[in-house]
Amino acid sequence: MSDNQPQELSFGRVLEILQKGDIDAEHGMMRWSSNYTFMVSVTHENTNIMAIYKPQRGERPLWDFPDGMLCKREVAAFITSEELGWQIVPPTTLREGPRGLGSVQFFINHDPEVNYFTFDSSLLSQVRRIAAFDYIVNNADRKGGHCLLDSSGHVWGIDHGITFHSSPKLRTVIWDFAGQDVPDALLNDMQRLLDTARNPDCGFSKELVTLINDREIAAFQHRLEHLLRTKRFPKPGASGPNYPWPPV
Numbered sequence: 001m002s003d004n005q006p007q008e009l010s011f012g013r014v015l016e017i018l019q020k021g022d023i024d025a026e027h028g029m030m031r032w033s034s035n036y037t038f039m040v041s042v043t044h045e046n047t048n049i050m051a052i053y054k055p056q057r058g059e060r061p062l063w064d065f066p067d068g069m070l071c072k073r074e075v076a077a078f079i080t081s082e083e084l085g086w087q088i089v090p091p092t093t094l095r096e097g098p099r100g101l102g103s104v105q106f107f108i109n110h111d112p113e114v115n116y117f118t119f120d121s122s123l124l125s126q127v128r129r130i131a132a133f134d135y136i137v138n139n140a141d142r143k144g145g146h147c148l149l150d151s152s153g154h155v156w157g158i159d160h161g162i163t164f165h166s167s168p169k170l171r172t173v174i175w176d177f178a179g180q181d182v183p184d185a186l187l188n189d190m191q192r193l194l195d196t197a198r199n200p201d202c203g204f205s206k207e208l209v210t211l212i213n214d215r216e217i218a219a220f221q222h223r224l225e226h227l228l229r230t231k232r233f234p235k236p237g238a239s240g241p242n243y244p245w246p247p248v
Contacts, residue, residue: 017044017093018051018104023097026053039107040097055102062162064169069212071103071159076211077137078105083110083196083204088133088157094211106128108156115248116144116173118154126155131174132186135234136223137163142172145248156247164212165218168215168237170199171244177233183245187228194224 009017020105021044036058042051059070071094078092087166105111119127127147134142140162148156162169196204207215237243 007057009049011024011087011091012046013104014049015093017042017049018046018091018093018106019095020044021047023051023053023104026098036099038099040104042104045165050107052105052107052158053097053099053102053204054105055099056101057100058102059161060141063163064167065162065165071101071165073212074083074103074160076208077140077163078137079204079211080137080193081133081157081191084133084136086129086133086189087154088130089160090156090158096164108150108158110148110150110156113143113232114149116147119147119149123149123155127174128177128183130157130188131172131177131233132182132227133157134172134174134222135170135227136160138169138219138223139163140164140169140171142174143244143246143248144173164216164220166213166215170234170237170243173243173247175242178235180233182227182231182233187231190224190228193222194228197221197224211219 021206022038023041024043027039027041038053038054040053042049042053054071056068056071059068061067075092075094077207078089081087081089090106090108092103094101094103097104116127130147137160139160140158142157143159146159148158150156195218196202197208199205
């Protein structure tokens with residue numbers, strides 16, 4: 001896990017706390033967020049952690065995404081990251097909170113001055129994995145500040161509310177690998193994910209259908225098929241825009 005408190009908690013234990021714990025305090029709204037986003041404390045069995053709570057009713061309507069679905073896409077991104085085995089998205093769950101249904105995500109302690117634009121070459125393999133992930137989930141908003149580095153050197157990706165659209169929407173600052181070969185290890189993980197996604201009886205597929213619609217699931221599988229066929233990272237498209245704004 002990251003350097004969040006308490007440090008000895010396992011990934012699974014953190015998720016259990018998020019799912020079953022009491023949201024017992026709000027610590028204010030997060031600055032610069034386009035939707036209502038709150039820092040909260042979650043306590044379960046005498047263990048307290050900090051989390052980011054994004055209530056459904058605080059979501060700003062978007063012309064190209066259905067209303068009230070951003071929190072569900074946050075969770076869809078998390079379970080996809082987990083099915084891949086990549087641990088890009090911090091533990092995230094969908095649950096009732098003090099302001100209604102919303103996503104609750106483990107807060108990653110990080111230096112806000114450190115982001116994708118300040119990363120050095122030692123983090124290249126992790127950033128490459130995030131680039132592949134963003135294509136798979138069709139991330140329309142990968143800003144530099146959405147890449148967080150914890151004290152153990154792990155890079156996390158946050159803010160996946162506008163993902164999984166059925167039309168191409170990839171907007172990212174990470175085009176470093178455009179046109180390059182995708183490493184075999186990542187392709188192998190993607191093939192496993194595709195095989196799982198094609199099985200309607202598996203846990204991943206059963207959960208995904210509760211979070212995004214059938215058309216979006218079909219497009220998700222098509223993106224996996226495309227990347228497995230081409231074995232190359234995508235290049236910026238002609239239709240654009242290909243970069244989010246602001247970039248951080």
